[in-house]
Amino acid sequence: MKRRGWFFVWLLPLLWMVTSVLSFQWPGDEYGLWSFGSLAGLWIVYLIGNIGNTARIAIFVIIAGSVSMVPLGLLLDMLRVRRRLWLLLYLLFAAGICVTALASFPSLSKAISKNGSITAYVLFSLNMGMYAAIIVMVLISAVGRLVKRGQPPGGN
Numbered sequence: 363m364k365r366r367g368w369f370f371v372w373l374l375p376l377l378w379m380v381t382s383v384l385s386f387q388w389p390g391d392e393y394g395l396w397s398f399g400s401l402a403g404l405w406i407v408y409l410i411g412n413i414g415n416t417a418r419i420a421i422f423v424i425i426a427g428s429v430s431m432v433p434l435g436l437l438l439d440m441l442r443v444r445r446r447l448w449l450l451l452y453l454l455f456a457a458g459i460c461v462t463a464l465a466s467f468p469s470l471s472k473a474i475s476k477n478g479s480i481t482a483y484v485l486f487s488l489n490m491g492m493y494a495a496i497i498v499m500v501l502i503s504a505v506g507r508l509v510k511r512g513q514p515p516g517g518n
Contacts, residue, residue: 369445370435375428378402378492382427385485386420390477396420399489403427434496441503448499455498456491460484 382400389396393416397404406426413419438448463483467473470480477483 460487
């Protein structure tokens with residue numbers, strides 16, 4: 363069995379970090395969308411406490427989140443997750459989350475007045491879509507492996 367490489371090990375942390383850094387520039391209402399989108403690194407706040415301004419905290423959150431994404435990438439690589447399927451799910455989940463978040467307001471102008479820009483919603487949705495795509499692909503892979511184990515060797 364040939365090894366496919368470490369595609370998700372480097373992709374997930376890089377993609378998450380870029381999205382989180384950009385999201386910090388367009389954070390949503392009082393950094394709310396940025397915080398929820400950055401859940402993978404938000405745990406560090408409980409360890410470091412209040413260390414000053416929001417920008418300093420964001421640096422720690424972004425580093426911690428990037429590091430947290432490495433084991434998830436390793437898991438996806440070890441499960442041999444199909445890259446195109448993961449990308450499709452990622453984009454579909456991100457689009458669905460963005461549309462749902464915007465649709466929760468009576469108008470687009472109300473949504474923008476609440477969180478500052480469409481960019482804040484898009485960036486938040488990209489990270490949340492990533493989490494959803496990872497979870498779904500791990501579940502699909504786990505179920506697929508269980509189904510394969512239940513089949514007789516060489517059987518259908």
